[in-house]
Amino acid sequence: MLLAATHYPDWIVFFVGGVAILTGAIGVVLSSNPVHSALMLVLTLFGVAVEFVNQQADFLAAVQVIVYAGAIVILFLFVIMLIGVDRKENIAREPLKGQRPIAIALGVVVLVELVVIARFQQWATGAHSTAGSLSVAGENVALLGQSVFTRFLFAFEITSVLLVIAVIGAVILARRPQQVAGELTREEQEAKGT
Amino acid sequence: MTVPGAWYLGLAALLFTIGAVGFLVRRNVLVMFMCVELMLNAVNLTFITFARVLNDIGGQTSVFFVLVVAAAEVVVGLGIIVAIFRRRTGATADDLHILKG
Numbered sequence: 001m002l003l004a005a006t007h008y009p010d011w012i013v014f015f016v017g018g019v020a021i022l023t024g025a026i027g028v029v030l031s032s033n034p035v036h037s038a039l040m041l042v043l044t045l046f047g048v049a050v051e052f053v054n055q056q057a058d059f060l061a062a063v064q065v066i067v068y069a070g071a072i073v074i075l076f077l078f079v080i081m082l083i084g085v086d087r088k089e090n091i092a093r094e095p096l097k098g099q100r101p102i103a104i105a106l107g108v109v110v111l112v113e114l115v116v117i118a119r120f121q122q123w124a125t126g127a128h129s130t131a132g133s134l135s136v137a138g139e140n141v142a143l144l145g146q147s148v149f150t151r152f153l154f155a156f157e158i159t160s161v162l163l164v165i166a167v168i169g170a171v172i173l174a175r176r177p178q179q180v181a182g183e184l185t186r187e188e189q190e191a192k193g194t
Numbered sequence: 195m196t197v198p199g200a201w202y203l204g205l206a207a208l209l210f211t212i213g214a215v216g217f218l219v220r221r222n223v224l225v226m227f228m229c230v231e232l233m234l235n236a237v238n239l240t241f242i243t244f245a246r247v248l249n250d251i252g253g254q255t256s257v258f259f260v261l262v263v264a265a266a267e268v269v270v271g272l273g274i275i276v277a278i279f280r281r282r283t284g285a286t287a288d289d290l291h292i293l294k295g
Binding site for chain 1: 196197200201202203204205207208209210211212213214215216218219220221222224225227228229231232235238239242243245246249250251252254255257258259261262263264265266267268269270272273274275276277279280286288
């Protein structure tokens, strides 16, 4: 058993990461408390990072942990606390009758389609390595950096514009709006029980 | 011995499906948003898998850009959620059934 484990390290890492990913994903969907959903999301993101490492994408695995688990999930938790929904909700209640069975059926259809496409289609057989080979000598970071700063330089520059727009948009959205005459504040709504 | 790409693609398909079903089933806006993140991660996993299978750095570069765009998307999306739900109690999509200012 131990011998087998040393022969198939990739498989073991794959299955450990896969179990983490699927457990976390199902936990996100089924948790009645949004805070638990966010923590389950961290589990999934770590699992994805493990699968990245298993496929020699070292830099992106680090970025995945830092950006997703370190920044995005924290942002989610901040917002959950800020708008005060960090309590249990009744997820058994189904406001729109019959929507859940249809959604699950659609999900099964999507899954079957994806598996059938992946299994039976002839695809992705064009020219290899149009953006540069992955297996040349050198670090993963250096390869990725070369790719980003040569072939994808324009996209990289546009990305900076996108980030600036996102920051400005977030600041404007998060400003406290002027009190509109005749409109109730949240506290007044709560007091009236609406 | 490396794991064949098909296994990763199957795992990514499962993750994408769970994310899509979760987005359709849940009513809490924040959890729906997390399900979008699940789907983004599933696609990232396929990109990385194809980068390895086809021996092409382009897949990893795509994931790099997807990460950046996802970060920007989360910031703006959460800003919108905060702006909408600051005046209301609860955060379910059903609270937004009246399309008025």
